[in-house]
Amino acid sequence: GAGVSQTPSNKVTEKGKYVELRCDPISGHTALYWYRQSLGQGPEFLIYFQGTGAADDSGLPNDRFFAVRPEGSVSTLKIQRTERGDSAVYLCASSPQTGDTEAFFGQGTRLTVV
């Protein structure tokens, strides 16, 4: 695919459940970002990967949130013991290399915790 792909596009889960959100970046892009966007707000930074390692995870709100990128391509954002306040659109973005500031965003996963 030509762009960043995120799956699923929508996810409804019950409070307390575990969810995984997947991001397929543009092929060859080494930098990958996760953001969270609430209605009427701008994206909120969560974590940044350079290759397989998390170069900056300062935006993760608490230890219920975790993200991996084991082979330096696909990334998974994992949320444990979901809470209603976790409901938001989770956006993934990638860019070709470290320091590149132009990021290409996916369409996001809309997570609803009921």
Next chain:
Amino acid sequence: EDQVTQSPEALRLQEGESSSLNCSYTVSGLRGLFWYRQDPGKGPEFLFTLYSAGEEKEKERLKATLTKKESFLHITAPKPEDSATYLCAVQLNTGGFKTIFGAGTRLFVKA
């Protein structure tokens, strides 16, 4: 505290009526300032990156400028298809690659 503030929250223009959107920032260290466009239900789409005060960039009807404390996105003779939310973001140079977004300006252009 690092902060990015956009104004106005919403802007309604007639087709052809030029205007400007503002992004003011207070950050510990600036690596770059970005402008993105976001359509409903979609991810942000990159428009510009500005790195230093005095820099300007143009693309079709859009022109972005940067000072030490704020950035402007000027829209000249807008068309209905320019209707979208415009997001400003600042990437920090404090060791990581954290990027802080503003809440956006929702632009409506009426034919």
